[in-house]
Amino acid sequence: MGKYQLGEFEEVVLLTVAILHGEAYGIAIIEEMEERLNRKVSIGSLQTVLRRLEKKGHLTSEFGEATKERGGKRKRYFTVTQYGRSVLEETKEQRLGMWRAIPEIVFNKG
């Protein structure tokens, strides 16, 4: 496998969308990321990645209901697709495999 290598930021975004499960729209994703990762995320960079992932088929999206907030604009909720999930999992497997392959001696403080 390994057709598409996810970028670091892409991976993080994909994970965050998965975490938020059904509540993943622009601002929620940003806040979640900022909180968990302690890094600044701009709408611009996030949206670019979201659209790219959507185009590649990792994500789908649909509009929510209009509310009074946000100037009456609807939210766009993202969800991870089956394909997105498998890519994430593959990435995780790869990472774990690599972790496992590290000789114990390396991180041994003793």
Add this chain to the structure above:
Amino acid sequence: MNKIPKPSELLLRFFRWFCHPKYREDIEGDLLERFEKKVNTIGVRKAKWSFFKDVIRLFRPSIIRPLEGTYRLNQFGMIKNYLKTAPRTFVKNPLITIVSLFSLVTGIVCFQLIHVWLTNELNTDQFHKNIDNIQVAVMKSNPIADYKPFSHSKFFNMNYHEFPNIKGKLEISVYDNDIKLISQNSEFYGKGLIVDSTFFDFFDFPLHSGNDKDILTDPKNIILTKKYAAKVFGDKNPIGEAVKIECDKRGIYQVAGLLDDIPSSSSINFDFLIPRHSQQNWGKMSTDLILTDDFFNEKEFKAKIAEMGRFHPQFPESTLSCIPFSSIYFERHFDYGLFSKYGDLNNVKTMFIIALFILLISALSFANLQTTLQLSTIKNMGIRQVNGASKFDLIIETLIGRLYFLISSTIVGCFIFELIFPFYTGILEMDLDRNRILDVAGIFSVSGIIISISMFFALVQISKIETVKALKNKLSISSVSKIQRALTTVQYAVTIILMIATTVVFIQFKYMLNKDTGLIEDNIISVKLTNQIPNRLSRDEMVKERENQKKDYHFVVDQLRQNPNIVSISQGRMPISSVAYPMAWRFQSQGIDYTTENMMVVDPEYDDLFGIEILEGRFFSDSLDMSRQKKVVINEAAKKYWGIENIDTARIANQSWGDDEVPYRVIGVVKDYHYEHLSAKIKPLMLVYMRNLEENFLIRIQDGKEQECMAFIEKLFMKVNPMGSLNYAYFTDKIEAQYKKERIVSRIYLVFTIIALMLSLISLFTFALYETKRRTKEIGIRKVSGASFQDLFSLLSLSFLKTVFIAYLVACPVAWYGMNKWLENFAYRIDMSLWVFAFAGFIAAALALLAVSWQSWSVIRINPVESLRYE
């Protein structure tokens, strides 16, 4: 309550503009939400700053919307549809389409015709590269005289090269029909210029054959124009042929070059060029032309030379100056033989105004017709709008319809222009140089202008379309036809102005041309019968020539006198424009200063020949007077001008001839007659008796004996000039020629007024056509309710007459003012009587009624049963 903080509207708008429409909504929502949250956490100012940063960071390729065209691919299909439907609309409304095309084509053809003439006029002499760097040397002999062309180099030894920025000098003498060119045994008169070899540095007349422009440096050479060479040599190749030249000089020359025909846009004209240095001291006065460079300072030069002629004993009061060559054509500072024609700035302006009028009328007419056409397709537009067409699409549709007109009018226009052009130059009685490509370009662009104007009105109309109303065919017609009514009114007003102007012009010219000149005009010819003696022959030769001339003269006079068909003979000039010679005169008894007055040389038979009436004293007579005596006959105007009471004691001094010491004695007063253009007041005139054997003969022939007499005169001429060819002119022809301009102007006015009237009527007609069609049902209802024919007729027609009436009210004061200004050009003018206005109003109203009533009549006649079922 606190105001809710809002992000910058400008940024938001910027975002909406660049963002891909698919992402716009949710990202905008995100932006707003984030902003609101930031306001609560970090304060308004920082939130705004962060909002700014967010928006800017969103400005990246994946978010920015793609270029528009790429996703509107279907436009070509739409345009194809427009291209197809436009002709269908035309076919459905053939009358309006044809009439639109007609008014468009008429407008552009007329405009282009005038345009060609105007450019020709304004480009006069522009084909000479150096035209703006040529100055003509002029002098006035005393402060009151006019500037005349002069040769400073000859009289005052002026060396132009001493002055800065002067590159060259050209001395020209003009022999106009008093120079003969003899080839083998035939003689030809012509216009010859005696020029320096610098001629071609000044003027760019193209050489047809002959090698280089140094031809004129060889004193043996002569250059002919192609046309003149054809006259002299026929089909033979003239190059290398020997010709003899005879005027006050004689010499043999060899044809060394041919010039292409002189372009019609040249103000100077000639038949051949002779190198000046081929003979010494040409008899004709010469004139200097000066070639300057681009840095020449005219003012400075004039100041320097102004008084340089005063040392000369003959010209103690003279002022020297120069006049730009290019200004002479339109400003006509003087009449000078070098120039064969002068322009008339007034004419140019008049034509320009007419051209604008025609353009305006045809543009309005076209716009009007197209508006009508558009009204007929209003439902169509409504349907298009329902199907999603934007206003922009409707504009494109209209534009494509107009493009058809642009193309077809250009093609038809060029074709008609080509057909009409020869007639047009015939009417104008002038040659015009033309450039076909420029003509086509001109026709195309004028058509473009007219169509753009009509597009403007179409835009206004489209912007007013309301879909629902359009679909119901209930477009508020009153508001649309307001534009149309205004257009028609303006158009009609312009037409009425033109009509009044033409009427006034016609009456004025008729009045002027039928004005009695105070002279007998019929059957008088001017003919040259005696030969000119060359100057500077040897003494013996001179005596011999003189003898011969005298013998010839007496022979001719005797023969003429004996012929019973000849009523009267005299010698002198015909009294037409610019024949009288302005000189400085003054009435001695009152000590008035010298003023410039006209003088003409006559002989004792002059009054008899022209039937000039003597009011006081007597005319010259051979028994009492001698040639060149200090006696003068004046006209009434002169008598009145100086307030002469007793002619026996009156003495008039001529500054150049005798001055105060030997004044002229007034021997008689003649009744005023017109010796200048009839538009000018009769000015004071002195007649002086001088016998000049070389002068032209004036002969009055008995009515009906013209042919016999001409045969007789020709025979007589052949006896005196065995090799020559007879040249003569009728006085009536000369008068005709003098009023050529007036004739042409009145013709032009007439033609263009008729065209304007036609265009206006046509648009009124179609306007009425659609208006009555719209009201067909209404008429039916009215008829059923018992309206009479008269009621309906006046109802339909009067609304149009109202338009004409308003136009008339607008036009009258404008025309009155304009024509009053025009009439001020004439010394003897008609009063603009009210009936001119009444006439124009009547014609305008009558023709309008005619155009409209045909429509009204046909609608009223319809059986109400039919008309009620209409639609």
